[in-house]
Every structure is written in structure tokens, then in C-alpha cells.
Amino acid sequence: NAGVTQTPKFRVLKTGQSMTLLCAQDMNHEYMYWYRQDPGMGLRLIHYSVGEGTTAKGEVPDGYNVSRLKKQNFLLGLESAAPSQTSVYFCASSYLVNTEAFFGQGTRLTVV
Amino acid sequence: ILNVEQSPQSLHVQEGDSTNFTCSFPSSNFYALHWYRWETAKSPEALFVMTLNGDEKKKGRISATLNTKEGYSYLYIKGSQPEDSATYLCAFIRLDTGGFKTIFGAGTRLFVKA
Numbered sequence: 001n002a003g004v005t006q007t008p009k010f011r012v013l014k015t016g017q018s019m020t021l022l023c024a025q026d027m028n029h030e031y032m033y034w035y036r037q038d039p040g041m042g043l044r045l046i047h048y049s050v051g052e053g054t055t056a057k058g059e060v061p062d063g064y065n066v067s068r069l070k071k072q073n074f075l076l077g078l079e080s081a082a083p084s085q086t087s088v089y090f091c092a093s094s095y096l097v098n099t100e101a102f103f104g105q106g107t108r109l110t111v112v
Numbered sequence: 113i114l115n116v117e118q119s120p121q122s123l124h125v126q127e128g129d130s131t132n133f134t135c136s137f138p139s140s141n142f143y144a145l146h147w148y149r150w151e152t153a154k155s156p157e158a159l160f161v162m163t164l165n166g167d168e169k170k171k172g173r174i175s176a177t178l179n180t181k182e183g184y185s186y187l188y189i190k191g192s193q194p195e196d197s198a199t200y201l202c203a204f205i206r207l208d209t210g211g212f213k214t215i216f217g218a219g220t221r222l223f224v225k226a
Contacts, residue, residue, distance in 0.1 A: 042216030
């Protein structure tokens with residue numbers, strides 16, 4: 001089992017560029033999440049999904065969009081990247097909201 | 113504003129010492145509390161999922177307790193080993209009318225010296 005896989009692992013963007021981060025899970029989990037992790041702060045929830053075709057805003061959704069067209073994939077999009085979006089992004093999935101979450105290995109994004 | 117506070121921020125102990133950390137969270141609308149272990153250059157890994165007031169969970173030398181009425185959870189490590197060096201995160205999950213919210217603490221960074 002691969003678990004939760006994120007691509008890419010690293011990316012450097014120029015301000016204003018767009019990109020999509022892909023998260024894939026093979027555990028048939030209903031819930032999927034995108035977090036960002038910044039120095040000195042806890043993981044902050046950007047968006048989440050409670051099942052195929054659903055998305056919902058988390059704590060810090062501005063500047064990001066998501067889609068869950070297939071149950072196993074959860075995409076995070078940045079339409080116009082800003083330096084404030086420089087961060088490490090983690091995807092996670094869980095069977096239910098109160099069961100353990102499994103995390104991907106992270107994507108380090110730098111916006112210059 | 114919902115705050116999840118973890119203390120201490122960092123901790124240096126000798127091999128063999130026992131230690132404990134605290135996670136404080138709002139006591140209203142509690143749904144679940146998770147503890148994760150996060151080693152450098154790896155992904156967070158779940159240690160415990162706790163849902164009931166008074167819950168006590170144990171995995172090897174690591175255990176956790178939960179008090180939802182006063183809004184805290186303790187994580188204990190007995191006889192710390194160098195391989196226990198990691199950041200320990202707690203995540204508070206609450207349900208309200210807008211759905212659920214997961215709020216992570218900033219973590220406690222543990223260094224165990226051999």
C-alpha cells in the first residue's frame with residue numbers, strides 16, 4: 001500500500017503563477033484534507049472533503065481552490081501564487097473525522 | 113478564536129527519563145483529540161485518537177489521558193529513548209453548525225540525549 005502520496009515534493013513558483021498539488025490515497029478513505037505548515041505554527045487546515053464530489057473550507061482557505069472528482073484524489077490549486085503561500089503543504093486522509101489521519105510526505109512550495 | 117496550546121514548546125531529557133507534555137483546548141463542542149508523532153523529514157504519524165472524557169490510551173512506553181471537561185490532555189513517555197526524539201502534535205476536533213474544525217497545536221519538540 002502506498003498510503004497517501006503527494007506530488008510534487010518541491011516546487012518554486014514566481015508570483016502570479018498557478019499550480020496544482022495532487023494528493024492520492026489508496027485506503028478508500030472518505031475524508032481528505034489539505035494543511036499548510038509554517039514555522040512556529042501548528043498545521044492549519046486549508047480545505048477538506050468529506051467524500052467524492054464534496055469540498056469545504058477550513059481555517060485558511062483564501063487563495064486556494066480544491067476539487068475531489070474521484071474519491072482517491074484531492075487536488076489543491078493556487079490560481080495566482082503569492083509569497084505568503086510559501087509553505088510546506090501536507091495532505092492527509094482518514095476514514096472518519098474522528099479516526100486517525102494518514103499524512104503524505106509533504107510538498108515544499110516557495111513563491112518568489 | 114479557538115486556541116490549542118501545547119506545553120512546553122521544547123524539552124531536553126536524558127535517556128531513561130520519563131516525561132510528559134500538555135495539550136490544552138477549548139472545552140466546548142468537543143468531538144475528538146488526536147496525538148501525532150512527527151519525526152524530522154517525515155510525515156506525522158498517529159499515536160492516539162481519544163474521544164471520551166477520562167479516556168486513557170497506551171502504546172508501549174507512551175500513554176495519554178483526556179479531560180474534556182477542563183480541556184486538557186497529557187502525553188506521557190516512560191523511560192525516554194533517543195528514538196523518541198520528535199515533535200509531538202495534538203489536534204483538537206470540534207463540531208459546530210458549520211461542520212467540523214480540526215485545530216493543531218504548535219507541538220512539543222522532544223530531544224532525548226543518549
